[in-house]
Amino acid sequence: VTLATDPLLAPLPSSLPEVERVARMPAGFAAGGATAGIKVSGRPDLALIVATAGPAAAAAVFTPNRFAAAPVRLSEANLLATGPEGRGRWGWAEAVVSTSGSANAATGAAGDADQAEIGRAVAGVTAAAPTRVLHLSTGVIGTRLPVERVRAGLERLAPALAPTDEGLLAAAEALRTTDSVEKVATAQVEVADSTGRPRTVTVSGIAKGVGMIHPRMATMLSVLLADAGAPPPILAVILGRVAARTWNQLSVDGDTSTNDTVFLLDSATRTAVMSPDPQAIAALERGVEAVARDLARQQAADGEGASSLITCQVSGAADEADARAVARAVVSSSLVKAAVHGRDPNWGRIAGAAGNAVVAEEAILRAAGMADEEARRRAGQPAALDPARLRIAIAAHLVYDGPTGGPVAFDRAAARSAMDAPETLIRLDLGLGDGTGEAFGCDLTEAYVRENSEYTT
Amino acid sequence: VTLATDPLLAPLPSSLPEVERVARMPAGFAAGGATAGIKVSGRPDLALIVATAGPAAAAAVFTPNRFAAAPVRLSEANLLATGPEGRGRWGWAEAVVSTSGSANAATGAAGDADQAEIGRAVAGVTAAAPTRVLHLSTGVIGTRLPVERVRAGLERLAPALAPTDEGLLAAAEALRTTDSVEKVATAQVEVADSTGRPRTVTVSGIAKGVGMIHPRMATMLSVLLADAGAPPPILAVILGRVAARTWNQLSVDGDTSTNDTVFLLDSATRTAVMSPDPQAIAALERGVEAVARDLARQQAADGEGASSLITCQVSGAADEADARAVARAVVSSSLVKAAVHGRDPNWGRIAGAAGNAVVAEEAILRAAGMADEEARRRAGQPAALDPARLRIAIAAHLVYDGPTGGPVAFDRAAARSAMDAPETLIRLDLGLGDGTGEAFGCDLTEAYVRENSEYTT
Numbered sequence: 001v002t003l004a005t006d007p008l009l010a011p012l013p014s015s016l017p018e019v020e021r022v023a024r025m026p027a028g029f030a031a032g033g034a035t036a037g038i039k040v041s042g043r044p045d046l047a048l049i050v051a052t053a054g055p056a057a058a059a060a061v062f063t064p065n066r067f068a069a070a071p072v073r074l075s076e077a078n079l080l081a082t083g084p085e086g087r088g089r090w091g092w093a094e095a096v097v098s099t100s101g102s103a104n105a106a107t108g109a110a111g112d113a114d115q116a117e118i119g120r121a122v123a124g125v126t127a128a129a130p131t132r133v134l135h136l137s138t139g140v141i142g143t144r145l146p147v148e149r150v151r152a153g154l155e156r157l158a159p160a161l162a163p164t165d166e167g168l169l170a171a172a173e174a175l176r177t178t179d180s181v182e183k184v185a186t187a188q189v190e191v192a193d194s195t196g197r198p199r200t201v202t203v204s205g206i207a208k209g210v211g212m213i214h215p216r217m218a219t220m221l222s223v224l225l226a227d228a229g230a231p232p233p234i235l236a237v238i239l240g241r242v243a244a245r246t247w248n249q250l251s252v253d254g255d256t257s258t259n260d261t262v263f264l265l266d267s268a269t270r271t272a273v274m275s276p277d278p279q280a281i282a283a284l285e286r287g288v289e290a291v292a293r294d295l296a297r298q299q300a301a302d303g304e305g306a307s308s309l310i311t312c313q314v315s316g317a318a319d320e321a322d323a324r325a326v327a328r329a330v331v332s333s334s335l336v337k338a339a340v341h342g343r344d345p346n347w348g349r350i351a352g353a354a355g356n357a358v359v360a361e362e363a364i365l366r367a368a369g370m371a372d373e374e375a376r377r378r379a380g381q382p383a384a385l386d387p388a389r390l391r392i393a394i395a396a397h398l399v400y401d402g403p404t405g406g407p408v409a410f411d412r413a414a415a416r417s418a419m420d421a422p423e424t425l426i427r428l429d430l431g432l433g434d435g436t437g438e439a440f441g442c443d444l445t446e447a448y449v450r451e452n453s454e455y456t457t
Numbered sequence: 458v459t460l461a462t463d464p465l466l467a468p469l470p471s472s473l474p475e476v477e478r479v480a481r482m483p484a485g486f487a488a489g490g491a492t493a494g495i496k497v498s499g500r501p502d503l504a505l506i507v508a509t510a511g512p513a514a515a516a517a518v519f520t521p522n523r524f525a526a527a528p529v530r531l532s533e534a535n536l537l538a539t540g541p542e543g544r545g546r547w548g549w550a551e552a553v554v555s556t557s558g559s560a561n562a563a564t565g566a567a568g569d570a571d572q573a574e575i576g577r578a579v580a581g582v583t584a585a586a587p588t589r590v591l592h593l594s595t596g597v598i599g600t601r602l603p604v605e606r607v608r609a610g611l612e613r614l615a616p617a618l619a620p621t622d623e624g625l626l627a628a629a630e631a632l633r634t635t636d637s638v639e640k641v642a643t644a645q646v647e648v649a650d651s652t653g654r655p656r657t658v659t660v661s662g663i664a665k666g667v668g669m670i671h672p673r674m675a676t677m678l679s680v681l682l683a684d685a686g687a688p689p690p691i692l693a694v695i696l697g698r699v700a701a702r703t704w705n706q707l708s709v710d711g712d713t714s715t716n717d718t719v720f721l722l723d724s725a726t727r728t729a730v731m732s733p734d735p736q737a738i739a740a741l742e743r744g745v746e747a748v749a750r751d752l753a754r755q756q757a758a759d760g761e762g763a764s765s766l767i768t769c770q771v772s773g774a775a776d777e778a779d780a781r782a783v784a785r786a787v788v789s790s791s792l793v794k795a796a797v798h799g800r801d802p803n804w805g806r807i808a809g810a811a812g813n814a815v816v817a818e819e820a821i822l823r824a825a826g827m828a829d830e831e832a833r834r835r836a837g838q839p840a841a842l843d844p845a846r847l848r849i850a851i852a853a854h855l856v857y858d859g860p861t862g863g864p865v866a867f868d869r870a871a872a873r874s875a876m877d878a879p880e881t882l883i884r885l886d887l888g889l890g891d892g893t894g895e896a897f898g899c900d901l902t903e904a905y906v907r908e909n910s911e912y913t914t
Contacts, residue, residue, distance in 0.1 A: 064813075065813055066812035066839065066840075066842040066844065067844050103805070105809070106864065107863055108844070108845065110862060110863075141805025142805040142808070211792070216813070254790070255806075256813045258808070258812060332711070333712050335668070335712050338906055342910030342911055344911075347599060348597060351524045351598060351715070352522060352524055352598055352712065355523035356523075356712070357523075380818060380819070383523075387523065388565065405567060407600075444909075445906060446907060449795055449798065449903045452791070452792055452796065454799055454801075
């Protein structure tokens with residue numbers, strides 16, 4: 001009875017709206033997917049999304065990888081051209097094109113020319129301005145895109161774009177690489193319009209997993225569509241904060257990709273302007289966060305070789321940055337991941353990982369809303385943690401209780417059974433303050449090693 | 458013929474002295490190992506090293522893990538007591554005790570009391586002052602040490618300590634956990650004494666591997682002994698710089714242990730004082746570095762489940778901090794490690810990992826000799842890297858050449874064959890400056906996952 005009321009044995013409460021794992025097309029977009037022949041498997045590998053009611057407001061976060069792929073650099077340049085004061089992080093977009101099977105990364109000037117050519121091809125079939133085309137690509141690093149096949153694919157795909165849920169689902173399907181399932185999520189929220197009247201807004205997202213996932217600032221490939229009527233700078237603020245709490249808290253294998261990109265597009269900005277009221281912005285932000293969080297969880301659960309989603313939720317941290325640092329350290333630990341794979345409640349590895357937690361990079365802290373000076377001071381610093389105050393629970397079993405001396409005698413067999421589930425919840429309370437945060441990962445399996453040893457270069 | 462002269466296809470030149478993989482006891486120490494019964498396997502699990510000619514000068518680096526184990530905290534406190542101005546990083550020592558099988562980490566106040574009791578037991582059998590006993594422990598986190606067994610073991614071991622190579626080897630043997638072999642290395646260097654005359658100095662080190670290895674500031678458990686006659690502060694400066702170039706460039710699985718400690722002890726400081734001349738210090742530093750580097754390579758090669766050592770050497774970086782960051786990022790990448798396991802010359806993963814390189818933490822940069830202000834500014838910042846200037850070779854095969862457009866057509870079958878070796882050399886030249894650096898890791902194998910999924914908590 002005492003245990004049942006210990007908040008450490010339950011998930012953290014959430015204020016986010018409910019999410020459905022469906023694609024639901026917001027007003028003002030059409031989309032579709034096709035097989036262009038980039039993948040040898042013959043599966044869909046080309047997705048196209050267009051804004052049908054004029055340019056959509058757009059915001060983006062990108063990988064900071066120095067080998068950022070051609071699509072990343074071209075998207076950034078295009079946003080810079082359409083919204084220069086956004087410094088490549090927001091602007092206007094009429095189309096998003098995604099190719100799967102080749103990352104078009106580390107391909108030099110030739111790869112840049114290929115991507116520009118694809119942009120022109122999109123412009124040709126959609127009447128979009130080339131600078132209003134945003135680009136995504138995913139697949140093997142170092143290989144060129146077959147531009148002619150992509151062009152032919154676009155010519156077949158453009159007339160088939162549909163302003164429907166099925167169109168968005170087809171785009172999600174074409175975004176996949178080795179994902180075992182397509183990843184979609186939708187939330188609906190009430191957001192006040194410019195006259196103060198509540199309007200139901202749809203936020204729907206598509207994403208791909210499943211390897212080279214350890215976002216820093218950016219995300220894996222994801223596109224979120226909304227019809228809220230928010231201007232680009234507001235979308236950028238929302239997306240930065242949401243990414244810091246969701247995708248930047250996701251790790252499959254510790255490697256940050258060269259192609260990570262998330263776009264948030266809003267079709268209604270010129271027709272149904274959202275209220276600038278902080279409450280309206282917060283409502284939209286909750287919708288975007290709910291979708292982003294659910295996509296991140298789908299990506300972790302479908303991580304290469306994974307058999308179990310690992311969610312680490314932290315409470316009682318000195319602040320949110322520390323809470324997120326500790327949660328991220330736990331789900332990123334190879335030893336914790338291997339222990340979860342073995343259904344082994346090896347809390348010593350969790351303690352060890354938590355003790356290594358380091359607060360995120362400056363750019364992530366800034367995106368999350370931390371003041372510039374504090375972000376500079378805090379970046380890369382150890383998170384505050386006191387072993388004598390820390391408490392740890394695995395799958396609702398208290399395993400470590402600092403205030404009573406540390407190690408706890410617990411029912412190991414029951415804990416092992418509880419870990420034999422599609423998701424293992426690791427809860428930590430630091431006993432230091434009010435900061436909460438969470439992170440998502442997956443177990444480390446022999447299948448992961450097999451898949452990635454045998455992957456053809 | 459052109460290829461053979463490309464420096465990218467060869468290891469970086471080294472100015473370090475040769476190393477023998479033997480234990481060679483420097484003057485002024487005695488050591489031994491015994492089975493105390495901490496390990497259930499019945500293998501040696503207790504090591505003791507004593508300074509036989511009065512207190513030895515000592516320097517240490519420790520894990521920054523917030524769950525730093527009881528032996529780490531007690532050693533730090535003891536050094537603080539004997540050399541307060543060293544702030545726990547240098548002082549004087551008469552004995553080093555090591556227990557293997559239980560980490561005595563996350564054991565609360567009871568664990569601290571156990572470790573103090575072991576210190577008193579060492580003092581009892583060696584006549585050392587308890588504050589001049591340094592402590593190491595390794596094994597499962599969260600379990601208590603069997604203090605009575607350790608005490609009985611010490612009573613048996615103390616009379617058997619020997620000032621011989623065999624004694625040091627026995628200590629190395631008792632330091633092991635799941636290491637497949639003991640790890641020892643020795644170098645001899647000419648160091649000027651206080652009268653300016655050259656003297657042959659022995660530096661001999663012992664270390665353990667093999668999991669939870671990703672040193673940050675500290676190292677895995679290692680003890681280096683010397684008879685150079687250097688004072689403690691000089692030893693501390695040498696050890697900090699050497700650790701930054703060797704152990705801090707070592708990763709097996711990305712997890713920094715709660716127990717990481719390296720001690721550097723010098724027996725001759727009161728009898729044969731070393732010259733304070735910078736050349737003498739540099740000579741000793743080269744000896745210490747040669748031993749540390751070789752031990753780090755042994756640790757990487759024997760990494761849990763590993764079948765191949767991965768050495769990444771970087772040249773042409775803007776400076777050494779950047780070079781080390783890039784090398785560390787490459788050997789720490791799960792995807793690079795899995796590719797090496799599959800003997801797959803997947804250079805795109807190397808490029809991607811290099812593009813994520815982040816300069817080390819402030820404490821490591823300071824230890825390496827960077828000025829405080831620059832260390833603060835550089836810590837956690839991305840390393841400079843330009844894909845158009847970068848060149849990459851795997852096992853002496855050029856695979857990426859930025860200046861000529863990037864991807865290179867290379868003999869994939871020959872590269873695969875060349876990778877089928879106990880060590881794979883990955884060379885990068887950044888084309889930006891004169892900075893060089895290296896890092897050591899190992900491949901990621903199904904055996905690693907198996908071992909760490911099945912490890913009993």
